[in-house]
Amino acid sequence: MSINRIDRIIDKYGCEKGVLIQLLLEIQRELNWIPPEAIIRINKRFKIPVSEIYRVASFYTALSLKPQGRHLVRVCAGTACYVRGGPRILDSVERTLKIKAGETTEDDKFTLETVNCLGCCALGPVVEIDGQYHGKLSSATVAKLLSKYD
Amino acid sequence: MIDQGLKNMELLQSPSDLEKLRKSILAKKDPNAPAIAICVSTGCEALGVKSDLKAFEEQLKKHGLEDKVEIRETGCLGFCEMGPRIVIYPDEIFYFQVKARDVPDIVSKTLMNKEAIERLFYVDPITGKSARNLSEIPFYKYQNRLLLDSNAKVDPKKIEDYIALGGYSALARSLYEMTPEQVLEEVKKSKLRGRGGGGFPTGRKWESTRNAEGEPKYVIVNCDEGDPGAFMNRALMEGNPHSILEGLIIGAYAIGSHEGFIYVRQEYPLAVENMQIALEQAEKYGLLGNSILGSGFDFKVKIHKGAGAFVSGESSALMTAIEGKVGEPRPKYVHTSERGVWDKPSTLNNVETWANIPIIINKGAKWFASIGTEGSTGTKIFALAGKVNNTGLVEVPMGMTLRDIVYKIGGGIRNGKKFKGVQTGGPSGGVIPEQYLDSPVDFDELAKLGSIMGSGGMIVMDEDTCMVDVARYFVNFLCDESCGKCVPCREGLKQARKILDNIVTGKGKEDDIEKLKDIAEATSAAALCALGQTSANPMLTTMRYFKDEYEAHIKEKRCPALVCKNLISYYVDPAKCAACTLCSRNCPVNAIEGERGKIHIIDQAKCTKCGTCFDVCPPAFRAIRKLSGEPVPPPILEKNRWIKKDKKGAAN
Numbered sequence: 001m002s003i004n005r006i007d008r009i010i011d012k013y014g015c016e017k018g019v020l021i022q023l024l025l026e027i028q029r030e031l032n033w034i035p036p037e038a039i040i041r042i043n044k045r046f047k048i049p050v051s052e053i054y055r056v057a058s059f060y061t062a063l064s065l066k067p068q069g070r071h072l073v074r075v076c077a078g079t080a081c082y083v084r085g086g087p088r089i090l091d092s093v094e095r096t097l098k099i100k101a102g103e104t105t106e107d108d109k110f111t112l113e114t115v116n117c118l119g120c121c122a123l124g125p126v127v128e129i130d131g132q133y134h135g136k137l138s139s140a141t142v143a144k145l146l147s148k149y150d
Numbered sequence: 151m152i153d154q155g156l157k158n159m160e161l162l163q164s165p166s167d168l169e170k171l172r173k174s175i176l177a178k179k180d181p182n183a184p185a186i187a188i189c190v191s192t193g194c195e196a197l198g199v200k201s202d203l204k205a206f207e208e209q210l211k212k213h214g215l216e217d218k219v220e221i222r223e224t225g226c227l228g229f230c231e232m233g234p235r236i237v238i239y240p241d242e243i244f245y246f247q248v249k250a251r252d253v254p255d256i257v258s259k260t261l262m263n264k265e266a267i268e269r270l271f272y273v274d275p276i277t278g279k280s281a282r283n284l285s286e287i288p289f290y291k292y293q294n295r296l297l298l299d300s301n302a303k304v305d306p307k308k309i310e311d312y313i314a315l316g317g318y319s320a321l322a323r324s325l326y327e328m329t330p331e332q333v334l335e336e337v338k339k340s341k342l343r344g345r346g347g348g349g350f351p352t353g354r355k356w357e358s359t360r361n362a363e364g365e366p367k368y369v370i371v372n373c374d375e376g377d378p379g380a381f382m383n384r385a386l387m388e389g390n391p392h393s394i395l396e397g398l399i400i401g402a403y404a405i406g407s408h409e410g411f412i413y414v415r416q417e418y419p420l421a422v423e424n425m426q427i428a429l430e431q432a433e434k435y436g437l438l439g440n441s442i443l444g445s446g447f448d449f450k451v452k453i454h455k456g457a458g459a460f461v462s463g464e465s466s467a468l469m470t471a472i473e474g475k476v477g478e479p480r481p482k483y484v485h486t487s488e489r490g491v492w493d494k495p496s497t498l499n500n501v502e503t504w505a506n507i508p509i510i511i512n513k514g515a516k517w518f519a520s521i522g523t524e525g526s527t528g529t530k531i532f533a534l535a536g537k538v539n540n541t542g543l544v545e546v547p548m549g550m551t552l553r554d555i556v557y558k559i560g561g562g563i564r565n566g567k568k569f570k571g572v573q574t575g576g577p578s579g580g581v582i583p584e585q586y587l588d589s590p591v592d593f594d595e596l597a598k599l600g601s602i603m604g605s606g607g608m609i610v611m612d613e614d615t616c617m618v619d620v621a622r623y624f625v626n627f628l629c630d631e632s633c634g635k636c637v638p639c640r641e642g643l644k645q646a647r648k649i650l651d652n653i654v655t656g657k658g659k660e661d662d663i664e665k666l667k668d669i670a671e672a673t674s675a676a677a678l679c680a681l682g683q684t685s686a687n688p689m690l691t692t693m694r695y696f697k698d699e700y701e702a703h704i705k706e707k708r709c710p711a712l713v714c715k716n717l718i719s720y721y722v723d724p725a726k727c728a729a730c731t732l733c734s735r736n737c738p739v740n741a742i743e744g745e746r747g748k749i750h751i752i753d754q755a756k757c758t759k760c761g762t763c764f765d766v767c768p769p770a771f772r773a774i775r776k777l778s779g780e781p782v783p784p785p786i787l788e789k790n791r792w793i794k795k796d797k798k799g800a801a802n
Binding site for chain 2: 017018019020021022024025052055056059060061062063077078079080082083084085088091092095115116117118119120121122123124126131133134135136138139140
């Protein structure tokens with residue numbers, strides 16, 4: 001993992017107050033996870049205790065302390081999707097990818113997560129794959145959708 | 151085009167500069183010029199609007215119209231169910247569910263020959279009538295779109311569009327014609343209440359920050375729309391960011407603040423992007439930054455992205471998150487309006503609250519207070535979703551009845567099913583049953599029914615929704631999202647979840663309802679923040695209004711709505727099965743035995759109750775039945791399984 005890339009992100013934020021969460025979000029976006037090196041680097045540069053950085057990184061769902069797969073699949077578990085069969089969509093994705101929510105496939109292809117609401121409630125059930133939203137799904141169509149990714 | 155405009159533009163120094171700019175923008179706009187407005191918000195994007203957009207660009211080029219027809223990318227108009235939605239100007243023709251293959255027709259017929267295309271009109275599913283204008287569509291007819299209306303008129307990435315509509319004139323008026331005290335007084339007189347859920351009077355909150363000791367003072371936009379089932383904040387921030395920003399600057403002026411934060415959850419990337427662009431453009435025109443509009447009033451804003459924690463939407467937690475720490479609530483012996491971000495006085499309002507401010511300043515508090523009810527003025531945007539025909543964002547005057555919202559605007563329940571309840575207020579709200587459908591919707595009436603307004607989520611549930619399962623869903627959600635800081639919320643919700651898990655899996659005990667009630671009441675009385683305090687609502691309302699469903703689960707081990715997996719079985723009705731093999735081919739665990747012409751049978755031991763067979767069985771047959779509380783009939787005799795011509799073969 002390149003320390004340079006992490007440093008570049010840190011440099012962008014300078015030493016302003018309260019940047020920790022924004023910084024971690026950007027590292028997450030760039031590297032797909034928060035590697036231990038990044039935490040140590042932030043600790044060195046900002047003098048924020050390692051324990052505090054870990055606390056923040058483990059509290060928020062958008063931050064991952066494990067490496068993630070190439071494709072991030074997020075199944076909406078919001079209320080509107082739930083009453084329109086969201087749990088069955090999740091079942092179908094779990095069955096297709098052979099992993100549970102929160103896990104990554106062995107070939108590092110997919111990471112599966114649930115998300116509380118994607119704000120597309122009128123189109124439920126909704127799944128987001130790599131930032132692309134897919135609405136009005138059924139357990140059969142979502143399996144087909146996943147087969148398009150490699 | 152905008153960039154050039156901005157480069158040549160000097161900072162606006164007075165209200166008359168702003169007015170001059172507005173006139174020059176309008177002068178360049180020909181109201182009769184053809185234009186295509188396309189909703190590119192997240193909802194329509196999920197339905198494939200990007201390919202429509204590409205098709206339009208190609209078709210316009212093909213006909214040499216690319217410089218003559220403007221493509222305007224707008225925000226959400228609310229009727230997401232029927233997206234992608236486009237409007238053709240100047241005739242204001244509305245087309246719904248537009249696919250890329252419809253685009254050549256739209257360009258050659260509607261744009262070039264002014265010929266409307268009937269098949270793309272909205273068709274009322276109940277009357278079968280098609281509608282050409284918005285006013286003919288029931289979904290829109292009964293709304294009062296004070297805030298959402300502009301979404302169709304502006305490209306959120308162009309400040310000029312907002313200014314053309316009179317944008318920032320309320321700011322100019324506040325800075326030049328009113329003292330901060332007068333602005334504050336106007337907001338107080340409007341009786342505007344916070345749209346984020348609590349319903350606290352906005353003017354009073356502002357006043358307490360204004361009067362609090364300590365500098366600097368902060369103003370904050372809360373767009374941490376964590377309530378599942380609510381997406382009005384997203385629509386406003388994606389579709390009309392300047393209206394929120396203008397409200398925020400006016401609020402800052404009234405409060406005496408020079409620094410603000412816009413907190414947006416990272417799940418809303420387009421909202422972040424559009425707000426970022428809005429800030430840059432406002433700054434370039436001198437509508438943000440030092441000496442706004444030459445008035446001497448300074449104000450700057452920063453965007454803070456939330457990292458995904460429901461509890462961080464609570465005001466004290468959100469402020470801690472802005473400080474870069476774990477967003478957990480703190481006890482509020484002292485209000486955040488007096489000691490908030492870095493212990494400085496801070497006013498936090500919801501996106502929708504801020505967006506109301508320019509309207510109040512422009513049209514006056516009296517006019518605003520005339521809309522809605524005595525205790526709840528103005529309009530409220532609801533996210534109507536669930537088992538209702540028309541889903542989407544609905545803006546109505548406060549005080550409209552639930553029945554009007556669900557039936558007149560929402561068009562009633564899908565697939566002719568029976569209404570069971572409507573859930574308002576997100577996970578902290580409650581479910582309201584049919585007998586209260588005629589209650590007016592405002593802050594106080596909903597509270598009386600044991601629910602809350604919340605941020606405006608409204609999820610309609612039909613006879614196929616299990617109320618115990620719904621309560622379990624919300625308790626599970628709250629349990630996961632509880633930060634764990636205070637014991638009643640952390641432990642109480644965990645115990646409640648355990649009991650509800652038992653009930654839905656058929657392990658419920660007779661005294662569970664009593665126990666659940668005790669836990670709910672204790673948690674709500676003793677929890678630190680609103681998350682725990684309101685966590686009782688989903689449990690108490692479902693127990694109060696749907697007690698029979700709890701009892702059926704506990705006593706008869708039966709789920710009346712046929713939802714709870716452990717209490718139902720799937721069964722192929724031999725009288726209806728056409729032996730088409732669709733279900734057996736789709737069954738993920740090969741639990742269905744049968745072949746073409748041979749009636750299928752589900753192996754109950756293998757069945758995981760995923761429901762796939764139920765979904766794929768063609769509506770003409772509807773051979774898959776769900777059973778609960780009764781034994782599965784024994785499989786039919788092997789010799790009776792062959793149907794149609796194969797019957798002979800079987801008889802041989």
